[in-house]
Amino acid sequence: MTGALPGVAAITSILRTAGGVFTLLMETVRAALGKWPRRRVLVEQFYLIGFRSTPVVLTTGLFTGMVLAVQSFNQFRRVNIVSMVGAVVSVSMVKELGPVLTGLMLAGRVGASITAEIGTMSVTEQVDALRALATSPIRWLVLPRVAAAVLLTPILTLMADVVGIAGGTLICVGFLKVEWHFHYINMLDWLKVWDVGVGCAKSSVFGLLIALTAAYKGLNTEPGAAGVGKAATEAVVTSCILILTSDFFLTVMFAAMKPDWIR
Amino acid sequence: MNPAPESQEAAPAAPREIPKGAPVLEIRELRKSLGGKEVLKGVNLTVRQGEALVVIGGSGCGKSVLLKHILGLFKPDSGSIHIEGEDITQMHERDLFGIRQRFGMLFQGAALFDSMTVADNVSFALDEHSKKSPAEKLEIVRKKLAIVGLPGVENKYPAELSGGMKKRVALARAIAADPHFLLYDEPTTGLDPIMSDVINELIVKLKTSLRVTSIIVTHDMASARKVADRMAMLDEGVIIYHDTPENTFASDNDIVRRFVEGKASMEQMKEIWGESAGKAQESENTRRRRRPPPPAQ
Ligand SMILES: Nc1ncnc2c1ncn2[C@@H]1O[C@H](COP(=O)(O)OP(=O)(O)OP(=O)(O)O)[C@@H](O)[C@H]1O
Numbered sequence: 206m207t208g209a210l211p212g213v214a215a216i217t218s219i220l221r222t223a224g225g226v227f228t229l230l231m232e233t234v235r236a237a238l239g240k241w242p243r244r245r246v247l248v249e250q251f252y253l254i255g256f257r258s259t260p261v262v263l264t265t266g267l268f269t270g271m272v273l274a275v276q277s278f279n280q281f282r283r284v285n286i287v288s289m290v291g292a293v294v295s296v297s298m299v300k301e302l303g304p305v306l307t308g309l310m311l312a313g314r315v316g317a318s319i320t321a322e323i324g325t326m327s328v329t330e331q332v333d334a335l336r337a338l339a340t341s342p343i344r345w346l347v348l349p350r351v352a353a354a355v356l357l358t359p360i361l362t363l364m365a366d367v368v369g370i371a372g373g374t375l376i377c378v379g380f381l382k383v384e385w386h387f388h389y390i391n392m393l394d395w396l397k398v399w400d401v402g403v404g405c406a407k408s409s410v411f412g413l414l415i416a417l418t419a420a421y422k423g424l425n426t427e428p429g430a431a432g433v434g435k436a437a438t439e440a441v442v443t444s445c446i447l448i449l450t451s452d453f454f455l456t457v458m459f460a461a462m463k464p465d466w467i468r
Numbered sequence: 469m470n471p472a473p474e475s476q477e478a479a480p481a482a483p484r485e486i487p488k489g490a491p492v493l494e495i496r497e498l499r500k501s502l503g504g505k506e507v508l509k510g511v512n513l514t515v516r517q518g519e520a521l522v523v524i525g526g527s528g529c530g531k532s533v534l535l536k537h538i539l540g541l542f543k544p545d546s547g548s549i550h551i552e553g554e555d556i557t558q559m560h561e562r563d564l565f566g567i568r569q570r571f572g573m574l575f576q577g578a579a580l581f582d583s584m585t586v587a588d589n590v591s592f593a594l595d596e597h598s599k600k601s602p603a604e605k606l607e608i609v610r611k612k613l614a615i616v617g618l619p620g621v622e623n624k625y626p627a628e629l630s631g632g633m634k635k636r637v638a639l640a641r642a643i644a645a646d647p648h649f650l651l652y653d654e655p656t657t658g659l660d661p662i663m664s665d666v667i668n669e670l671i672v673k674l675k676t677s678l679r680v681t682s683i684i685v686t687h688d689m690a691s692a693r694k695v696a697d698r699m700a701m702l703d704e705g706v707i708i709y710h711d712t713p714e715n716t717f718a719s720d721n722d723i724v725r726r727f728v729e730g731k732a733s734m735e736q737m738k739e740i741w742g743e744s745a746g747k748a749q750e751s752e753n754t755r756r757r758r759r760p761p762p763p764a765q
């Protein structure tokens with residue numbers, strides 16, 4: 206039956222994952238209200254998830270900003286508004302490309318490694334050992350990773366935004382001879398604090414989705430090395446899809462929420 | 469004018485009211501299916517305070533699964549497990565943590581945390597559930613590692629240890645917080661004969677001096693003979709036999725006798741040797757007879 210209707214099987218599996226991730230979220234929130242793990246465990250995750258992801262995120266941001274500048278320049282030259290390229294680059298980076306691309310990169314880097322680590326622990330009975338030692342795997346394994354992802358993804362996103370905008374500026378002003386003054390004025394004019402805030406909020410949600418999905422897939426890994434590989438792949442694919450779909454809904458939601466006093 | 473209390477307070481384990489011999493662990497009609505196959509088909513087992521129960525049974529018959537049920541790591545499909553009067557099968561995972569603090573478990577595959585050093589592994593329960601100072605904890609870690617014959621490995625990672633060493637570190641971790649109950653899943657598998665005997669002595673000592681109640685799953689009959697107060701055999705998902713070790717080793721129950729003597733059944737012989745199984749057995753005997761006599765002197 207699943208052969209005839211591959212879509213049905215896929216949808217059931219996505220719904221099951223979504224339900225599992227939601228339950229895990231509730232349990233993580235409950236764990237967050239209780240006693241947190243030792244500081245060393247937290248610091249380790251903040252280092253692995255935040256610091257170690259910086260190179261990949263910076264590279265992504267820089268090249269996205271630069272290619273965006275080149276592409277927009279080619280279009281805008283025809284209508285003689287090349288001084289707007291900087292504005293387009295910065296608005297696109299801050300609103301969409303920064304949060305989404307950072308999210309997707311982290312889904313690959315952080316999500317896969319969280320799933321592989323927790324998955325290996327669960328197939329080698331280390332998760333059972335944690336429970337046997339009267340420690341909740343949610344509190345010990347999931348909470349630190351979720352906390353690190355929720356708090357650090359916005360920071361990584363801001364870093365991507367900054368280098369993206371810098372890269373775009375470098376291309377525009379350095380190579381394409383756009384006048385610095387107009388470039389700068391237009392950029393400031395179009396860049397809104399609200400948008401930066403929304404970008405950060407969205408990326409926080411993406412971080413949450415990445416860490417939760419990865420932890421869920423890790424905790425529910427099928428036995429064996431193949432099981433761990435499969436779980437990691439599924440975690441990455443699922444969290445990428447979750448990022449792209451939730452991005453749409455979050456964007457609509459924040460647009461509706463925008464208060465009048467912000468221009 | 470009673471001089472007793474002082475010496476009682478000095479006892480290392482928490483005072484316990486339950487007299488020796490009272491049932492502290494009662495498993496009733498425990499059933500569990502895993503991967504579409506019924507592994508436990510109505511297990512009944514009672515363990516009394518301070519005794520060492522050895523569980524034997526063929527490979528894959530569900531001994532490890534049974535131990536995991538006792539800690540609530542698996543939820544049974546039906547049946548009950550009462551620990552000191554409380555039915556743990558009805559409990560939520562959150563409420564099980566209190567029960568689990570009374571337990572130490574040695575996993576069959578050691579299950580050491582491989583991102584932590586040996587010292588952190590051993591002191592895990594102390595770090596999590598006690599208010600001891602780092603110096604006190606280090607002292608305990610050293611002592612427990614010395615007991616299992618592994619002094620000086622504190623700063624190694626599990627990946628740097630041999631299989632038998634991992635097993636012993638895992639044992640040190642299980643006993644670190646002086647639990648009331650100890651569940652050993654094949655404690656001597658993978659150890660050399662001398663180390664096996666050391667572990668057997670340790671199991672006996674924990675039982676006699678700290679009055680730990682223990683369940684030991686093992687395939688090692690020498691170990692069973694040494695540590696068991698009672699033996700139970702799990703076969704086809706039920707406890708088919710339980711008795712004292714003396715009676716078990718002298719049992720005339722065919723399955724039990726073949727198991728404790730380590731003899732393949734006639735059908736198994738036929739699988740290997742074909743229809744000539746009888747002849748093969750004979751040839752084995754003749755070979756033995758023809759073996760050259762040991763040289764004089
Ligand atoms: N997590 C699991 N998922 C599915 N099946 C399982 C799981 N754990 C154990 N089983 C199955 O349950 C049965 C009993 O396994 P168990 O590990 O308890 O055997 P055992 O008696 O401890 O064997 P051994 O002496 O080899 O350790 C086996 O058939 C095994 O395939």
Ligand SMILES: [Mg+2]
Binds near residue numbers: 533576653
């Ligand atoms: Mg086993």
